[in-house]
Amino acid sequence: MATTASSRRQFLSLLGLSAAAVSCGTTATGATSGQGQTKTLRYQGWAGKVILPELAEDLGYFGEVKLKWTGNTISGPQDIQSAATGQVDFGGAFNGAVVKLAANGAPIKSVISYYGSDKYAYNGFYVPKDSPIHSARDLIGKKVGMNTLGAHAEAMLDIYLQRGGLSRAEAGKVEPLVVPPVNTEQALRQKQIDVAVLGDILRDKALAVGGIRPLFTDYQLLGAFSAGTYVMTDRFLKQNPDTARVFVTGVGRAVEWARSTPREQVIARMTDIVGKRGRNEDTAPLKYWQSFGVAETAGRITDKELQLWDDWLTERGDIKKGQVTVADLYTNEFNAASSPSTSGS
Template sequence: MSPLRRTLAAAAALLTLTAAACGTDAEAAGQTTTLRYQGSVGQVTLPELAADLGYLGDVKLDWIGNVTGGPADIQATATGQSDFGGAFNGAIVKLAAAGAPITAVVSYYGSDAQTFQGYYVRQDSPIRGPRDLIGRKVGMNTLGAHAEAVLKTWLVQGGLTPAEIGRVELVALPPVNTEQSLRARQIDVAVLGGVIRDKAVANGGVRTVFTDHELLGAFSAGAYVFRDDFVRRNPETVRAFVGGVGQAIEWARAQPRETVVARLEQIIAKRGRNEDPSLVRYWKSSGVAGKGGLITDREFTTWIDWLADAGELKGERPKPGDIYTNDYNPFASGGGAA
């Protein structure tokens, strides 16, 4: 067993020593220790938090720009423009089923009682149920991902036919503009999540039609992926990344909310991208269900079945085990931070 694995398996290992061992192992093996990635305006990703906390050891992050949607992020990873990317698990299923050589390695967002995606309307809107959406416009951050899949699941459960669902118009909007578009009556429903949702609710004048948490319960909804060839060449770097992200998830879960928010504000201030830090002040949780970002079959089978039933998957349904792995996550064997 390598020094890295012995360190990660030690239940009470010091986090700084664990992270340092990860980075040292990767460097000693001649592996890539700088990971190119895309960020999000005004927000702090879990890898960025992990790096700031020192959980990535010698593995460094190289920000190459921002992205507004998960499908574009993992497409960039699949084509080699970035080293890792994150997206809704259904989008990962679609890309993998299309033949992209990618594997999901750790969950990074999800829905729980504190953090969820809600479908919001103006307070005076007549929209109450699924049938009220026929002929209406729904704004969301990207098409073909989490928001669309959850919406269509809700519409199907509400008894709408495929033809009726086709009359619900989906509009792609940057998350920071969605609330404004709803209030300006450019759209009828806004899909809002996380800190953007909390900010809109705090501004008043909107109400919830339904949420993904109400519909599906608590679940991890998206994961970070690497290309398979990158994983083969750089297994210890991937292990360090996954372990660090897992530790960041558990750090945020264990800290008082004010402590996490203060850290996120500090990260935004230090990186100097001329961003508005107000969004992170509404942070509540990552929403990740599994300890340390562990992934479960259910978090992929739900969307494999939905995509197959919707006719968006050709041939045999992919198996979850062919799309994700927990092999690089120290929490799978009881390691990582407690």
């Protein structure tokens, strides 16, 4: 387990790109200068998962625009850093990471939401059934295991503690710790941590075993909300507006396709996609998929989805008040998707 301080430094270092570094990196984007716009979008995937752009391409929503897989990532902050420096043409992360990266001078813009929390897709903070922890105040002096610091899970914990009436000094006595997701349940059951943050298949498997209960979930805390966005650089959007529109609109249509299509059919489609791409991946986890959790129609972005994290980062002292203007961080102009569509399926 990494310490809170060292993990936070690593997270902030990852996002602390200088404007010069980003400027150099953007010259390597997939954008074409002069004649025509690029028809190929480089991206990073996730092992064993189907991301919305992959689903959109398979559904035929991209037309002549094609995706080019460059490898997998296990980190949203790393993914958007790669987009900012031009190693890929789009990347996605938790909105707090997007705000942080923009505050550090990266010329990026969020173009569409791609994941969030709802009654099917959420992260829960779990304790053993016999745990004495029942409230925010009970967490003082306790250890909370999560996948990374300075991101979604720690933000939810901070909000929960604040709403529970803890002072900043009291909240500082709650210790968030980095625990690899695949080890989090085991760490909780072996009492190495007091609270485990679990989501998706890891949550469902742990609940099936039994012996744990939720202290709270992000859905209970904030209701349905979109939590992460795909970003592109300002340079890419300027040089490739039509391609960007095809991409964003296609992803938006895929959001609505997944929302309006029976779950079994969505899982079957994603399983087929993983099989066709031939990366020797296990498709078993896909059967646990329930929702992408995107709150707004077709993944459109709203001020509140980024303002929440701007406020949080400012409160933590990670960025200065007024350092970014939320309205400048995103655009919906490339999203022409509207009502649910099953065409191309």
